[in-house]
Amino acid sequence: MPRRGPPVRQTARVTVLLWIALLSLLVWLWLACCHGFFWRTDVRLPPRRPPARAPQVVVVVPARDEAEVLPLSLPSLLAQKYPGRARVVLVDDHSSDGTGALAASLATPEGLELTVTTPPPLPPGWTGKLWALRHGVELAGPDAEYLLLTDADIAHGPDSLAELVAAAESNRLDLVSQMARLRVETGWERLIVPAFVYFFAQLYPFRRSNRPGARTAAAAGGCSLVRREALERVGGVAAIRGAVIDDVSLARAVKAAGGRTWLGLADQVDSVRPYPRLAQLWRMVSRSAYAQLRHSVLLLAGTVLGLALVYLVPPLATVAGSAAGQWATAAAGGAAWALMTGTYLPMLRYYRQPAPAALLLPFTAALYLLMTVDSAVQHWRGRGASWKGRTY
Template identity: 50%
Template sequence: MGVIVLGLMLLSLTIWLGLLCFWGQFWRTDQQLEVTETQLESLPVVCAVVPARNEAELLPTTLRSLLLQDYPGSFNVFLVDDRSTDQTANFAEGVAHAVGKPQQLHIISGESLPSGWSGKLWAVEQGIKSASKFAPDYFLLTDADIEHDPGNLRRLVAKAVQEDLDLISVMVRLRCESFWEKLLIPGFVFFFQKLYPFRWVNNPNNPTAAAAGGSILIAREALERIGGIQVIRQALIDDCALAQAVKKSRKDKENTPCPMPNQGRIWLGLSSLTRSLRPYDSLATIWDMVARTAYTQLNYSPLLLLGTLVGMPLIYLVPPMCVIIGAVWGNWAIALTGLLGWLLMSLAYYPTIRFYKCSPWLAFSLPAIAFLYTLMTLDSALRHWQGRGGAWKGRVYPNPDNL
């Protein structure tokens, strides 16, 4: 029995060594928008599109931050009121007048949701259609719960222009105030970076593509080249689907067969200043947020789900269990090997913990966090099989294959 346990621990340790050495340095937090201050070389026309469904409570802060961007170029905001019942449109109009920017805000009354579209993407599509009359060079796709740093747009545009990027996005700082947020939100970011190592995403020669939907700047030409938002209209994980579509597009403006090396380039990083105000102050709210799309992330595959249910315990739970088992059995080879694996995963998690300014001791809680996320993933699959998958803001979205 001891040989089997030691073998499992050595396998787990080998996986961790492989992840740390060869998996795109996913554990680092150095890909940040604010790391270097960039200078504007030109002033492209930018239009922001904000889908809003019952966001009256947050708009006085979030919309205000968007309208007060220090970007010196032409900038207009198109807020799509997605059939809200809390007077979202009235609050938005009031915010614009309060900051003296009524001419900069354009409020669009959302039309009823057609078949085959997710609610958010249908709202984005309507916003883009309305904004197109300004012939923008870039669209800023952002959520109604994001409080933008005053220089966020300026930095996004400067980086996009200087590095010739078709799409640039930042994972904004998620709210991390309550007990459950401090325990689970940094873990959410850690697992996202592990799934999509930012260095791989930012490498044009690597097929890995991802984006964070809270703040995405996309070139109008790139959006037109991939066929518009409608090409991802059924996607529940729409930000990553958009990034994948852009990175795969390798044709030049004339649509010739010869790919252009600078097209399809994307960048994804963290933001330390722009933040989400969406509260996840209970286990239930975080659970629902993850369970909504976790099985979608696995492409609704029972085989991938099985691999997750086996792999997550092997990688995250075996090391601390071996520490306990080894200590009980008096087998110090098992205990010390388990401790080494636990320390490696804690060191990998520590940069994310530090980025979120949480207690360093939380780095050792990754096994418990991974266990909870594994249960959330299983629940996501159960909800899908029961026809409750993809529920969000009063809507339930089925498997796109069944649409």
């Protein structure tokens, strides 16, 4: 009797799916055990003690059209309980919503000294944020031993500055950065934000980044305390003047020059910027995703395939294998999905989200895949990284 074709083709398809599911499982075993334990959320400020002498610090805040969030963030900086000399320089980056005047009105006699300034027009080759930072660093003066570079939407606990400086002094660090806790109040924020931090930690495992001599280096631009001499050693802000992902670029420059960097999750540093709609979160990710891939089509293709293999294959193999009665495929997919879910739970706990939400990570990863592709499409259309009226 002649062999029938369809069962052979079906068996071949099942075999291919099984091997793909096994490959995904092997990747997850490696990620969970051998990738710097990226999924753990216990990387917080290292052991520290108050320094014998509190060094002088200047807080530099670049702000462009931030009138909506400044009343929630700036007062927390002005109210810092720092035992030494500290002041705040807010650089109003040619805002159109009265950011500078609003900032000046928030100053209080009992708070830190506040200077509100505007930089010269943006020159070619600079991003607006870094041009504003450069202007603020210049105004800080030569007596500032540390510079706290923080975004206008970041609110700090009253001891935040003192704890950052204590961590830097106690551990001889040149750059101390904390990933601010982002807002998770709306449905889209709860779905997208914890995954954003989880993916960032997967891309730049904190433990590896914090290891002297390791190639990995990263920082979070919302809260980065840098030693002034370390910044000068790398050539100042001008050394990264065109960087869209400026925080990672700064950490790489400091580490390449022999400096010691540290990055972890924050306990008293929070973002107050709302992202109530998917479109706003989409822009937050897509404006820099392709830049992160160095505008490489090959890296884009590899990222898309990698995201599909790591995050989409496990649930697909689980469902397809179960439906077809191919239990080996379903078991491999289910094991990979379980590892994915288990590594995501600590981040959900950090953001105080329910554990069952971990099962939605494949769907969220599919959204990130589309955001990454959209970032490349916008770049090819000449729109590049767009932020508040500027395109880079």
